[in-house]
């Protein structure tokens with residue numbers, strides 16, 4: 001892959017907004033901004049009406065919204081993490097989409113499902129096909145079989161048509177390789193078995209601070225650079241990257257190390273637009289789907305659960 005501006009590799013982050021408040025995450029973004037990174041921060045556009053399993057700030061809080069809008073003005077992409085932190089009906093999802101547009105000027109280009117929201121699209125067992133879906137259900141003792149219904153047309157949670165019309169890219173599998181593009185060379189890709197999503201992308205494991213720091217070790221960064229690859233980190237910056245008034249020192253060191261490399265540091269949507277302008281939106285074959293799904297199942301077994 002040849003990167004723009006003579007860059008040797010590409011790097012971005014899609015940050016799920018779980019647990020985030022201005023207080024616990026603004027310093028992380030201030031630091032990334034100063035180092036020259038422009039990544040993607042997701043939001044919940046509307047406040048929920050029920051107690052969340054995992055909560056955090058929403059755009060209904062003026063201070064949180066002002067912060068997210070500042071990030072957007074500074075060149076960060078704002079993505080979506082469903083309408084709010086608990087399950088939404090179609091009407092609530094629609095309201096979330098419209099609130100997003102009112103706040104940020106357009107509908108979200110990139111979205112990631114929030115793990116427990118039942119309107120999540122092609123989520124849980126529906127991420128997998130055939131034998132892989134069966135194995136996944138066995139591993140989870142069928143506990144979440146059929147739970148996620150965003151793509152099921154006769155469900156009150158269905159919003160597949162809204163997704164198709166308004167959202168470009170949805171994150172699916174997260175892998176244990178810093179070079180996300182090597183783990184998922186087809187991205188952004190279209191899956192004809194999951195037609196309400198226009199294009200899927202993958203991520204590199206970093207959902208917890210420890211897995212993030214392991215994934216972006218100096219050695220892995222050097223390999224990403226050497227391979228000329230692309231990394232889309234999956235993370236939650238609200239989970240302990242800034243604690244007791246300071247940034248995690250190892251996080252600081254690793255991001256500084258990365259910032260000195262000749263990388264293309266652009267938000268997720270810019271990176272995916274570039275990949276699709278080079279090679280189009282690839283429609284995956286049966287074999288390619290099997291390859292992606294098996295690899296993710298193995299990764300999931302190794303990690304003992306991730307999203």
Ligand SMILES: [Zn+2]
Pocket residue numbers: 016017018081113114115
């Ligand atoms: Zn989440």
